[in-house]
Amino acid sequence: MPSAETEREKTAPLLRIARSKALETVREMVAGCMQCGTCTASCPNAWAMDLTPRQLWRLVNFGQEEEVLASGTLFMCSTCYTCTLRCPRNLPLTSAMAALKRLAFEHAHKTRRRAAFYRSFVDNIRSYGRVKETALMSMYFLASRDPKLPLAFTAPALRLLGKGKLHWPGRPGRGSLGRLMDAVMNREGRP
Amino acid sequence: MTKTYDALVVGAGIGGIRSALDLAQIGRKVALIEAAPAMGGLLQKLDHQFPTDHCGMCKSLPLTQRDNSSQFCMRKGLFHRNIDLFLSTELTALDGDPGAFHATLKRRSSFVDPARCIGCGLCAAACPVRVPDEFNAGLTMRPAIHLPVPQAIPNHYVVDLEACERCGACVKACPTGAVDIKGEERARFRVLIAGEKSEDLDRLSALIADMGFPVTHVSGGAQAVEAVAAVAADPESAVRLVILGPDLGEMAGERLLGRLRELSPHLPVLAAAGERAAAKDLLDAGALEMIELPPDEKRLRPWFDKFFMRQVSDEMVEIDVAAVILAAGFTCFDPTPAGDVLGYGQLPDVVTSLEFERLLSGTGPTGGRLVRRSDGAPVRRIAWLQCVGSRNLKQGDFCSSICCMISIKEANLALKATAGQPGGPVEATVFYMDMRTFGRDHQHYLDQAAQSGINFVRSRIHSVVPDNGPEKGLHVEYMGEDGVLRSERFDLLVLAAGARPPASMARLAEAAGIELNPWGFPKIMPFQPARTSRLGVFAAGSFNGPKDIAESMIQSGAAALGASRLVNLYAPIREKQPAPEPVYADVSRQPSRILVALCTSCPVFGQTLDGGALARDLAAMHGVSEVIPVERVCTGPGWESIVEAAASDRPGRPKPNRVIIGACMPYAYVPRLHQLGRRLGLDPGLMDVVDIYSPLMQAAREGAHPLEDAETSLRMAVRKLAGSEPRLSGSYQPVEQHALVVGGGLAGLTAALGVADHGFPVTLVEEQEALGGIALNVRRTAGGEDARKYVEGLVEQVRKHPNIRTFTDARVSLASGRSGHFLSFVTAPQGTMHLLHGATILATGGHEAKVYEWGYRVHKSVMTQQELENKLADGQIDARSLSGVAMIQCWRSREQARNYCSRICCQNAMKNIAELKRRNPELQVHVFYRDIMTYGFQEEMYTEARRLGALFIRYSPDNKPRVEFEEGRPVITAFEPILGRDIQVRADILALASGIEPNDASEVAELFGVPLTEHGFFQEADPKWRPVDFLKHGVFACGLARAPGSMDETIASAKAAAQRALCVLSEKRLVPGRVVAEVRPTLCSRCGTCIEVCPYHARSLDPVLDRIVVDELLCQGCGSCAAACPNGASVLRGFSDRQVLDVIDAALEV
Structure with a gap:
């Protein structure tokens, strides 16, 4: 068992079960959860998550809005639907995860750092119609507002540069994905 | 001719057998039918049962009137005088009303004549087909002609029509001509095709003609009628099948079929059409099936062939019955579709629990050696995965109830089976969701298993991949409860596949006219645990929902009671005139004169044995008066010739006084020996049947010395009979036909009514002042029925019943006697009175355990689940004014003080949650639990409770929730295992699941000499097979x-x-079995060794006579006492020392 887990056990404050209005729709989606852990075991990205999906659903059910929305787990979900496919309770887990992402953006102040990459990625695609790595990374660094972050990426960036894999953002591709995404947003009634 | 039975039992698994035996024992005639070609059901394949880890099926054999039934291993089969068994038979229609049902049965032919099949196996050796063997769960292959189970008696080969290729090899191989695959019948099976000539019909007609059937083609319906009429009178050339094409002219549809039926009532008709809609008229009018046009040769050929085989060999049987019991059991879930994750069907080392049982079995594919199926390497690590096909909304949202215990048992068995292997026993790990050990003794079983080193991991395995490393095997990935993903290597993965309704359920439900529940099992009426939706049709055993053996036995008993009550209404238990007791001649003073009859019908007999030499050898033995050859003993004339020889006095040869029959299948003759005894006036104990054909068969195959083997068997029988003494007077126990029921709660009331409705007087003794017991506290059952109203109605019925005398505020103060004849004293306010009764039912009940922890009795906000239910029902609690309710399950249950699950607390919690949430959907409900025991279809309540938003938080017994109070309101702090940290809940009400404790029954137990468990429950005779009996009969x-x-x-x-x-009560007197132990007091030193070794508690020291006495009703003739007695004073009748030594001599002397 990794020490982080034990650490949290020791230091985590007592969790007071409450009811969260914001999480209510998501709670209803996962109320049937029986904590079997099939979702977590099937999740290809679970290793990168700070809370496993099982823990996340548990916190949703316990009404822990702060912790849920501050978790990076939401942004590690790659929407592969494996958990939904395998859940023995037939719960719409991927949809619940998407709903949580939406919530997280609504409560942006809590999730700014976690969502920085996610948001930069989507914005990048919106404006270029595909991923432009250099633009993406600069947007990400700006959004994260962390001066140390670019340093962490220096080594891989140099290696990529050496192999000619990095391109400066030349003429933007101007794909039509931006319009498509706007249309979807409109249809869903989101700002 | 329609035969009449009292009851029809559908399904000859253990549930059906129990019901049939229960009815047969009270003198009811039962037709027992089974769709498979062998009886025993699913259990034939399972060698061991929890919690005893061995078999014990024979314990459900009758204990009294034992000579009416077979007394050997029930896996081999069962005979009972009152049961007619029909194998390969299905119920196809059930008409009429309760008490007067008319059942239509379809007997499928096995294509092997059971009267002629001698089980030699030459046919199977000749058969070129190989298909998966159902008996070994598909792990081995078998020929098309095969034995359905290896050990049945009698064991006849059957042809699997689906697999058979009609090559005829078995017909040629059979030495007795028993196999008939209808080769000659083909030329006489005249097929008439009617309809306007078309290309399709021509092809159809050519195809059928090509298969060897004579075909006539006529142009329309009218011509078809003419053609049928023309040959109707002549059985040789009669039309045997009519196929009606699309264009029939004027004469068509119902009119045509009606006319055909007039001419030949049983003539089968098929409709040939391009699509189903076109043939609808004909099918509605009575055509059996449809042939698609244009004919698809590949499909049609085998289909038509099978149709023909069934037509000419299947037989319809009509019977009249008063009641029907359905006991078709269940089938196991097939995990193949789920195989993408678990690898079942693709990886040979992933097996179902049934397959694993076969791997462990001595009759299984590996003879009981545990090896990897992929490469035969020894198995070192095994994993079990629970809830495959159960508790899954996608596959079936119910709990199969039995798999948890089965997996523990299998792990136990695997440990035992491999204890001696180098490197020690296997490592066993069970992956589970909730360990549902809800039976009374099951928690103990689980604890023991955990102690013996079986790992239990709460997790669902999510994927299985083959290990490509040097060790091979399977990589199993799972997530531990700590949230860490692990990967472990196992050699074998066992999927605990859940229960499913039997494959034939839809057909059976339609034929029997019963409704099904959402899970596909029969719908059961509330408070009538064995009644289906149709009056007079009962569901027994696991057919009405997955159950373990003990509960199946109980369900079957309940079904039998329902059926027998119904039968009783229409035909009261006849004052059974005990058949005039046969008077057997006293031959004890005569020298033994043994008649040996040898069956010579089998051709192998002549081929392998010199009959004359055998007869001469035997005739020379001391005590043998005559040896006669008999042509086919199993036929009527053959049997008569034995009777004749045995009954005749001839000059120089006085009448024989002992009979030995040398034939095949000795068990089949046991019932007939009784008839023979009656006719000859000779004790059947002086007759024996010897199997001389098994050695002959073996000789024919292996070239051994048949003469020696057969002769040895016969010589041994001769020696044994020569030394046996006739038993002249049986000991009988007259029966007081009166029952005593102790306890007037739900159980006592139900039992009293059950007995009294059969016309026997019942005395009901209740300690309290009122009848009804604890059941009156229950407001609504889990199904929402008004429980109190039901119990009050029951009390009313008992009060008014003419056969029931009730004493309240009374108790049994003294009791003595034995089965059939008890003398008890009942002390009531009216005084003390004595009572003679033949049977005693103890139903002293239980109560809700009292809780003195967690603020109960201190804070008003703490109550038991039962009190919460009552307060909600009475309106004392307004759910809308509450903000939170907490529940703690398993209070002091399933650990030291009360180490059993009380079964009802979890469903009570679900019931209360549903009620609370119904009144206040916003209410927060938190349940602290260890394992949720919503077994069977209750799982739905659990799903619903979670859907309604109740939160379930698991705790472990070594880290229980802590309860504090703030201004009288409970604050519960507990460790949350998923998050790995403490959580805190505030609630207005804390409900505790306090569990059930038995009432103090120690006094009653002592009075009647029955044992209690360590927790004060009554200890039954056998936890599986005799769940409501005591060892004391x-x-x-x-x-x-x-x-x-x-x-x-x-x-x-x-x-x-x-x-x-x-x-017991329906007998006038109880007759013990023939083989019982006796004591020779002159040799006996009263050491008491035999009393201790007797497994049936049949022996005791009589202080007045100063003798060891044997209760012949309890003695089952096992011989333990005879083996243990140091003085040779204990003797088993028919197995005296002299006889046994003589038999050994005979075995060695040839």
Whole structure:
């Protein structure tokens, strides 16, 4: 068992079960959860998550809005639907995860750092119609507002540069994905 | 001719057998039918059962009137005088009303004549087909002609029509001509095709002609009628099948079929059409099936061939019955579709639990050696995965109830089977969701398993991949409860596949006219645990929902009681005139004169044996007066010739006084020996049947010395009979036809009514001032029925019943006697009175355990689940004014002080959650639990509770929730295992699941000489096979005093106990079996060794006579006492030392 887990056990404050209005729709989606852990075991990205999906659903059910929305787990979900496919309770887990992402953006102040990459990625695609790595990374660094972050990426960036894999953002591709995404947003009634 | 039976039992698994035996024992005639070609059901394939880890099926054989039934291993089969068994038979229609049903049965032919099949196996050796063998769960291959189970008696080969290729090899191989695959019948099976000539019909006609059938083609319906009429009178050339094409002219549809039926009532008709809609008229009018046009040769050929085989060999049987019991059991879930994750079907080392049982079995594919199926390497690590096909909304949202215990058992067995292997026993790991050990003794079983080193991991395995490393095997990935993903290597993965309704359920439900529940099992009426939606049709055993053996036995007993009550209404138990007791001649003073009859019908006999030499050798033996050859003993004339020889006095040869028959299948003759005894006036104990054909068959195959083997068997029988002494007077126990029921709660009331409805007087003794017991506290059952109203109605019925005398505020103060004849004293306010009764039912009940922890009795906000239910029902609690309710399950249950599950607390919690949430959907409900025991279809309540938003938080017994109070309101702090940290809940009400405790029954137990478990429940004779009986015959237990259970389960056990009591009461006198032990007092030193070794508690020291006495009713003739006695004073009748030594001599002398 990794020490982080034990650490949290020791230091985590007592969790007071409450009811969260914001999480209510998501709670209803996962109320049937029986904590079997099939979702977590099937999740290809679970290793990168700070809370496993099982823990996340548990916190949703316990009404822990702060912790849920501050978790990076939401942004590690790659929407592969494996958990939904395998859940023995037939719960719409991927949809619940998407709903949580939406919530997280609504409560942006809590999730700014976690969502920085996610948001930069989507914005990048919106404006270029595909991923432009250099633009993406600069947007990400700006959004994260962390001066140390670019340093962490220096080594891989140099290696990529050496192999000619990095391109400066030349003429933007101007794909039509931006319009498509706007249309979807409109249809869903989101700002 | 229509035969009449009292009851029809559908399904000859253990549930059906139990029901049939229960009815047969009270003198009812039962038709027992089974769709498979062998009896025994699923259990034939399972060698061991929890919690005893061995078999014990034979314990359900009758204990009294033992000579009416077979007394050998029930896996081999069962005979009972009152049961007619029909194998390969299905119920196709059930008309009429309760008490007067008319059942239509379809007997499928096995294509092997059972009268001629001698089980030699030459046919199977010749058969070129190989298909997966059902008996070994598909792990081995078998020929098309095969034995359905290897050990059945009699064991006849059957042809699997689906697999058979009609090559005829078996027909040629059979030495007795028993196999008939209807080769010659083909030329006489005249097929008439009617309809306007078309290309399609021509092709059809050519195809059928090509298969060897004579075909006539006529142009229309009218011509078809003419053609049928023309040859109707002549059986040789009669039309045997009519196929009606699309264009029939004027004469068509119902009119045509009606006319054909007039001419030949049983003539089968098929409709040939391009699509189903076109043939609808004909099918509605009575055509059996449709042939698609244009004919698809590949499909049509085998289909038509099978159709022909069934037409000419299947037989319809019509019977009249008063009641029907359905006991078709269940099938196991097939995990193949789920195979993408678990690899079943693709990876040979992933097996189902049934397959694993076969791997462990001595008759299985590996003879019981545990090896990897992929490469035969020894198995070192095994994993079990629970809830495959159960508790899954996608596959079936119910709990199969039995898999948890089965997996523990299998792990136990695997440990035992590999204990001696180098490197020690296997490592066993069970991956589970909730460990559902809800039976009375099951928690103990789980604890023991955990102690013996079996790992239990709470997790669902999510994927299985083959290990490509040097060790091979399977990589199993799972997530531990700590949230860490692990990967482990196992050699074998066992999927605990859940239960499913039998494959034939839809057909059976339609034929029997019963409704099904959402899970595909029969719908059962509330408070009537064995009744289906159709009056007079009962569901027994695991057919009405997955159940373990003990509960199946109880369900079957309850079903039998329901059926026998119905039968009784229409044909009361006849004052059974005990058949005039046969008077057997006293031959004890005569020298032994043995008649040996040898069956010579089998051709192998002549081929391998010199019959003359055998007869000469035997005739020379001392005590043998004559040896006669008999042509086919199994036929009527053959049997008569034996009777004649045995009954005749001839000059120089006085009448024989002992008979030995040398034939095949000795067990089949046992019932007939009784008839023979009656006719000859000779004790059947002086007759024997010897199997001389098994050695002959073996000789024919292996070239051994048949003469020696057969002769040895015969010589041994001769020696044994020569030394046996006739038993002249049987000891009989007259029966007082009166029952005593102790306890007037739900169980006592139900049992009393069950007995009294059969016309026997019942005395009901209740300690309290009022009848009804604890069941009156229950407001609504889990199904939403008004429980109190039901119990009050029951009390009313008992009060008014002419056969029931009730004493309240009374107790049994003294009891003595034995089965059939008890003398008890009942002390009531009216005074003390004595009572003679033949059977006793103990239903002393239980109560809700009292809690003195967690603020109960201190804070008003703390109450038991039962109190919460009552307060909600009375309106004392307004759910809308509450903000939170907390529940703690398993209070002091399933650990040291009360190490059993009370079964009902979890469903009570679900019931209360549903009620609370119904009144206040916003209410927060938190449940602290260890394992949720919503077994069977209750799983739905659990799903619903979670859907409604109740939160379930698991705790472990070594880290229980802590309860504090703030201004009288409970604050519960507990460790949350998923998050790995403490959580805190505030609630207005804390409900505690306090569990069930039995009432103090120590006094009653002592009075009747029956044992209690360590927790004070009644200890039954056998936890599986005799769940409501005591070892002491004639005393039965039911209700909460036996084990915790819901109302329906209590009612079922009470009915089962009543049915068992009826088995005693319906006899005028109890007759013990023939083989019982006796004591020679002159040799006996009263050491008491035999008393201790007797497994049936049949022996005791009589202080007045100063003798060891044997209760012949209890003695089952096992011989333990004879083996243990140091003085040779204990003797088993028919197995005296002299006889046994003589037999050994005979075995060695040839």
